[in-house]
Amino acid sequence: MHDIRFIRENPQAFDAALAKRGLEPLAADLLAADEVRRAAATRLQEAQNRRNEASKLIGQAMAKGDKETAEALKAEVSDLKDVLPALEETGRAADRQLDDLLAAIPNLPADDVPEGADENDNVEVSRWGAQPQFDFTPREHADIAPALGMDFETGAMISGARFTFLRGGMARLHRALAQFMLDKQTGENGYLECAPPLLVRGESLYGTGQLPKFAEDNFRTTDDRWLIPTAEVSLTNAVREQIIDDLSQPIRMTALTPCFRSEAGAAGKDTRGFIRQHQFEKVELVSICREGDAANEHEHMVKSAEGVLEALGLPYRKVLLCTGDMGFGARRTYDLEVWLPGQGAYREISSVSWCGEFQARRMNARYRPEGKKKTAFVHTLNGSGLAVGRTLVAVIENYQQADGSVAVPDVLLPYMGGVTKLEPVA
Template identity: 55%
Template structure:
């Protein structure tokens, strides 16, 4: 949600910020609605004051037996006018809110211009890409040949974009999640949190998933939503609160199932596990004060990078351009892992700062000092990492000529010492 006062103070700058995302100017419309609302509120307050005064005058006349019919008639007219103004104020409030909630966050000044991912900027590349003595295969070819990755059975059970993992690959997926959680908790200071995967509409709205992304999420018949990421319950856990400054930064991490309808993804990544309706992800969330959020963004991104470094997966950090930055983000770093089977870089983590955009939607604040007025917190979120995509990266980077997969050293203690995944 945007700060209406900031918009009112500099509507031209607001429209210029939206233009970077390809949005049409809206400031004049919102300012007009706000002016109409403030005028209606002023008139409403004047009439309420007159009605209160009138009530005293009528009471005084009645006590003396004087005729109060004229004043009572005026009171009746005021009552009707007040009711009409209250309705008008509520309608204008709703119009302003509806206009604001559909607008994306303002971008950080350092975000590069550009319409799509082709304008994203490589910040750095880390790790050596392996030179294979054979033609590396994609993960699904490896998994199916091993008999440990079954898309046919998953389609029979659930339809497309699902997978059944068996044996050592199922265990490796579990090992990856546990390894990531342990790293973030024990070395990075996050608090492990188990969260519901069903949330209410307020949680989805507060974390900017509604109304913009309703078609990309699954909704149950009782009105709850399956989470697209644990960012939703982790971030929304501070909704409506005023936190003491001593409670910040609050760093939370969760491993959860995530669910996405993949609306608009027809024909994209139809083979394999890259784009699934259900997947596991380790999600990091930080709640900070305004002055710390930029440093926290760098810190969070480094936490995600550390996972890839410990696993020995080549990756690169990308600074997303204006046209590729997500709706709620002010700035985003994507981490892309090298997949030798595809001979391509693919996103494996996205780390974003939303500044106070989400906090305004869910009224999450903190008190900088004992006597200070509350201020909105800043919220950040990042994948640490997407577990299924990390499994893909491990399989493709650690594959052997005979189709087996070497287990990265960092995972072996989580897999009872297993060194190689081979056909079951």
């Protein structure tokens, strides 16, 4: 959510930032709606003040024996009482109109975010790891994995497209990856493990920016709850409508959860394989901090995700997203893209975003700065540490063997119960 006061004071700067996102100027429309809202609030306040004043004058007139004035004042108060509900509703409607306009506008990009139209304009920051060399033609995971326990047909039979049934060693490798990630984030990077709800109210999705704009991308239940598209929703909303007394250190949370996405805007994308599913697991990272700590916290979160890839020996590159490819709620986003030999391409495996005050305003999440009376909005950050299914895909493709087996990365061996290799089942 944007601060209307900032827009009042900086309309040209606001429109210039939106232009970087490829959007038309909106400040004039917002300020017009703000003027309507303020005028409605003024009329309501004036009517309330006059009602209160007239009520006091009734007593004074009665004390003086001036019944005629008292009766006139009583009639005026009665009329005002009849008018006030309509004025209150007008004010609420004006508030809603402005809030609805503001809620549909994406976050403003940070100054260092490159301008661009789409993913082709993203900027590569760095690369890590040598791409593996094979003495055979590497295959895509969708061709290797079915013989190892990744059952696309049964998943589709049970639930439809974009669902997969994992069996045996494949299911165990998937679980090993998830546990390894969670242990690394909690044991090395300072994140507190959480087990949050998977069903949330609409207010929670509004708070993190999925509603109202992206309703079709999410699954809704018959009792008006929503399945989380990411644990970012549950973890970030843990501080909604709160004032944090001490935020001298960032609040870091992590959770391993299933995630659910309708993929409404992804028709035709990655329909083959395990990359884009309606249901998947992810280790999510969320941080709540002060504005002055946000830059360092963003770097820490990126390094926390990078550390998982490096421990697994998976080559990747770090990319700074341009304004046209950045998510709705982000001010700045780094993507980590893992190398997939079968595809011969880098593919996104983690997206780490600094959201500034954008989500905090929607959630009314504040903290009390040391030595100051006024509260301030917290800054929120979120990222994948990592997406488990996509990491499984990366392990399959990077650790594939000529005979169709897949070697287990060394760091996962303690989680595999003695299994060192997934081998095809005839």
